[in-house]
Amino acid sequence: MALLEIRGVTKTFRTLRALDGVDIDVQDGTFHGLIGPNGSGKSTLLKAIAGAHFADSGSIVFDGHDITRTTPYERARAGLSLKFQITAVLPELSVYDNVLLATQSGQSLPRLLLSASRRTLDGGVVGLLERFRLIERADDLAGELSHGQQQWLEIAMALALKPKLLLLDEPTGGMSPEERHVTGQLLEPIKPYCTLIIVEHDLHFIRDICDQLTVLDQGRVLDQGDVETIQRSPKVQQVFTTRV
Amino acid sequence: MLTTTDTDLAPSDAAGRTGCTSAFRRVLPYVEAAALVVALVMPFVLGDRTDLVTLATNVLILSLLAISFDLCWGLSGIMSFGQALFFGVAGYVIALVGRDLEFSQMWATLPLAMLVGLLLAGLFAAFLLLGRKTPTGIFVALGTLTGSYAAERLVSGWQYVGAGNGLSSVKLLALGSYEFVEGTAFYFLALAILLLVYVGARFLKQSQLGLVLAGMRQNEERLAFFGYRVQLFKALVFSLAGMVAGLGGALYSYHQGFIGPGNMGPGLSTTAVLYCLLGGSGTLIGPVLGTATVEVLSYVLADVDAIKRVWPVILGLVLLGVVLFQPKGILGLLVGDRERIGSYGRRRK
Numbered sequence: 001m002a003l004l005e006i007r008g009v010t011k012t013f014r015t016l017r018a019l020d021g022v023d024i025d026v027q028d029g030t031f032h033g034l035i036g037p038n039g040s041g042k043s044t045l046l047k048a049i050a051g052a053h054f055a056d057s058g059s060i061v062f063d064g065h066d067i068t069r070t071t072p073y074e075r076a077r078a079g080l081s082l083k084f085q086i087t088a089v090l091p092e093l094s095v096y097d098n099v100l101l102a103t104q105s106g107q108s109l110p111r112l113l114l115s116a117s118r119r120t121l122d123g124g125v126v127g128l129l130e131r132f133r134l135i136e137r138a139d140d141l142a143g144e145l146s147h148g149q150q151q152w153l154e155i156a157m158a159l160a161l162k163p164k165l166l167l168l169d170e171p172t173g174g175m176s177p178e179e180r181h182v183t184g185q186l187l188e189p190i191k192p193y194c195t196l197i198i199v200e201h202d203l204h205f206i207r208d209i210c211d212q213l214t215v216l217d218q219g220r221v222l223d224q225g226d227v228e229t230i231q232r233s234p235k236v237q238q239v240f241t242t243r244v
Numbered sequence: 245m246l247t248t249t250d251t252d253l254a255p256s257d258a259a260g261r262t263g264c265t266s267a268f269r270r271v272l273p274y275v276e277a278a279a280l281v282v283a284l285v286m287p288f289v290l291g292d293r294t295d296l297v298t299l300a301t302n303v304l305i306l307s308l309l310a311i312s313f314d315l316c317w318g319l320s321g322i323m324s325f326g327q328a329l330f331f332g333v334a335g336y337v338i339a340l341v342g343r344d345l346e347f348s349q350m351w352a353t354l355p356l357a358m359l360v361g362l363l364l365a366g367l368f369a370a371f372l373l374l375g376r377k378t379p380t381g382i383f384v385a386l387g388t389l390t391g392s393y394a395a396e397r398l399v400s401g402w403q404y405v406g407a408g409n410g411l412s413s414v415k416l417l418a419l420g421s422y423e424f425v426e427g428t429a430f431y432f433l434a435l436a437i438l439l440l441v442y443v444g445a446r447f448l449k450q451s452q453l454g455l456v457l458a459g460m461r462q463n464e465e466r467l468a469f470f471g472y473r474v475q476l477f478k479a480l481v482f483s484l485a486g487m488v489a490g491l492g493g494a495l496y497s498y499h500q501g502f503i504g505p506g507n508m509g510p511g512l513s514t515t516a517v518l519y520c521l522l523g524g525s526g527t528l529i530g531p532v533l534g535t536a537t538v539e540v541l542s543y544v545l546a547d548v549d550a551i552k553r554v555w556p557v558i559l560g561l562v563l564l565g566v567v568l569f570q571p572k573g574i575l576g577l578l579v580g581d582r583e584r585i586g587s588y589g590r591r592r593k
Contacts, residue, residue, distance in 0.1 A: 050469065076471030084469075090462045092585050093455075100589045101459045104452055105470040109480070112453040118589060125589065141582070161471060 003028040003195050009058035011044055018044040020219035031196040033210035040216040042199040043085055046167050050082035051075045081163035085170045087150040091143025095134055098142045099125045102160035132156040148179040168198045172205055184209050271578050276529050283435055287428045298426050299543050303536045304434040308492030310519035310531035311445055315485040318526035321461035322478055323381050326388025327489045327516045329395050330361040332508020334490030335497035342415030350419050354494055361490020362483050369479035389510055396509030410504025417498035434495055441488055445528050455588040518563045524575030526584050
């Protein structure tokens, strides 16, 4: 059984049909890329999975549970974690506190009030900051980081939740080629324990890290399969040569 | 400079990591210490001026209302224009208990007032904050304002609670056979209670729960995607703030010997906003200083005939001026954003 099963999902904004009967299966332990031209519905689909938008119809089943109408809070608790397209770090908190905030989200209210886990969570927070090359900026305000570093911080925060499924919306947007390369290296080690769905415009980046691809066009699934199959697909080539 | 708190938060660093430079100088502990010293010596300095001791006691009591608002707005980003509702209703309840049951023992009536504030605020929170959809700030502000206004109108026409005249000759607060009248004893009682509340609120702000509130204030949607039940946290803090306001209302009622419709209406609710914004929201001590500033100025200027009549207008202009030109309040001149917002797990280079 797939970790995520999306069946017939539609989403309409006023007169715009952003998603039109999308069917996708995402297998456990894979890196799954969502690609397509601008306006093809990639980000909308990601938000529908994370709960930022509710699908108008269809179903989303995650880890055997129907989450189509559940809140973002419930989906996060179920093991879904989203990195927004536009960085949403908490700019007035330190880099360390941003990650701590994500790390401590599973703690009970009394433990939060008594700060019972502050020391025990420290190792995890520091580990993530080290991995994402932010340890030297731990005490700086998140709003003071460069754009690329804020993207890394976002990914670190998303991973701090120890998700089963990580949703990344354009994680390399606005990054330099060097930063993109590093981002790929940073994501590679999570593969053994985390499934990934990634929306990205950089096709080289997608090709390098993903196992499976789904191509969306005008809210519909144009094609899906492994990277090589998609690269050879005439339908996909046509869309990308005419509209991208 | 390292404070004790900094040292506590910096782990033993087994990995040999070096920490960051101290990014900001702490000012608030000095302000708090100075305020405490002033509060402790105040009755002795004022001596026989019982009117001024009464004024100082009022400042302490109204500071509870200001802290209650700061818990909502300064710490959690909940704009409440209804804190006076919880203050006033609790004040009425203990006045009625005194009148109808002839009972005013503080070991029971003060907890009762807190319970009233807690439950009433919890009820409002259930309606305003705990819906399926995330409520907007305007919705909550208008909801609390409407509640405060409706309660004021309700008691204004209700004979059982004295209608527009309110309830006067409230039974004195008692501890055993000792009764607290206006004066030094009541002052120190109010100070002790304010200190307890302040320490509790400070503990909350500096805890990991305080970090959640700080995050919530900046981007509550983001926190929902972390798995936090944001509205539940808001409802909790709102209820706690109602409890603090209720405690203040009971003390006010006992101290003044009177409670009236105006003590639960939008007028006092807005004044609580002014106390907080003028002093510096989110700092806890700022609202106390704001309360002292407004109340002392009111007292002094009330004796100046030329100003007496236009004092409410001046207050309104002060609020406008603060919002427009110094939104971080008086303490904003001394305290940086970093210290105001707080730091929860700093490391050191």
